[in-house]
Amino acid sequence: MRRAPIVALCVLVMLAPLAGCNKVKARAELKKGNRFYKEELYKDALSQFQLGLRLDPKATFAWRSVGLTAMALYKPGVTSAENDKMANLAIEAFQSFLKDYPKDAKVEEYLVGMWVASARYDKAIAYLKKQRQDQPGNTKLNGAIINVMIKAGLFEDALSFADNLRPKDPSAYYTVQTQAWSKSYNDPTVTLEDRKRIVDLGLVAAQKAVDSKTDYMEAMVYFNLLYREKAKLTLDPKEQDELKMKADEWRDKALAIRNKQKAGAGQPAAAK
DSSP, X not given: OOHHHHHHHXXXXXXXXXXXXXXXXXXXXXXXXXXXXXXXXXXXXXXXXXXHHHHOTTOTTHHHHHHHXXXXXXXXXXXXXXXXXHHHHHHHHHHHHHHHOTTOHHHHHHHHHHHHHTTOHXXXXXXXXXXXXXXXXXXXXXXXXXXXXXHTTOHHHHHHHHHTOSSOOHHHHHHHHHHHHHHHHHOTTSOHHHHHHHHHHHHHHHHHHHHHOTTOHHXXXXXXXXXXXXXXXXOOHHHHHHHHHHHHHHHHHHHHHHHHHXXXXXXXXXXX
C-alpha cells in the first residue's frame, strides 16, 4: 500500500528534468523562429513558433509571434481554405496571448485588424464596443467603431452611433462625413444610387459636425468636398451650379476660420 506514493514521487522526480529540458528546447525553437521571421520566411517561422509552444505550453508570450506570422501569411480578399486557416490561426493566437497579457493595446489592434481584414465586422464592432464600455473616456474608440461600421457598409448605423454618443462627439460626425466622401470619390464599384445615398448621409453628418462645433474647419472642408461630389451625381446643369455654389460657401467659411486662426497665432502674447 505504501509503494504507490513512492512510485508517484519517483515519476515526478524523473519528469522534472524532462520538463526543464523541454523548456530549454522551446526557447531554442522560438529563437530560431524569430530568425526566420526577420528573414521573412514566415512558413518556417510559424512552424518553429508552434513547435516551441508544444514543447512549453506555458510560454504564452509566443502566441503573439504565432499571430503575427499567421497575419503575415494571410492575404486579404483571397478566398481559399488555406487563407481562412491563417485568418483563424492569427485570431486565435492573439486571443490566446491576450488571456495572459490583457493590457497589450497593440495586440488588441492586431486582433481587431484581423477581424476586419477577414470581413468579420460584427466581431470587431462588438469587441470595440466592449473596449469603449471599459474605457469611457477614450474617444478614439468612437472613430474606430465608426470606421469598422463603414467598412462593413453600415453607413446608417455609423451615423446612428454618432447620434447616440453622450456627450456628443463632433469628431464622430467628422469621421462619418470623411468616410462617406472617400467611399464615393475612391470606390468605382459603388452604384450610382448607393453613391447618392452615401453622399447625402455624409452631408447630414457634416451639418451635425458643424452644428456641434461651430468653428470646425476640417468638417467645413469636407462639407465643401461632399457638395462637389454630389454635383457630379446630377445631370441637371442648374442643380450642379447650385451645389457648387454651396461647396464654395463652405470652402470660404473654412478659409476664413483658418485665416483667423493664423492671425491669432501670430499675435504677441499679452503682457502679464
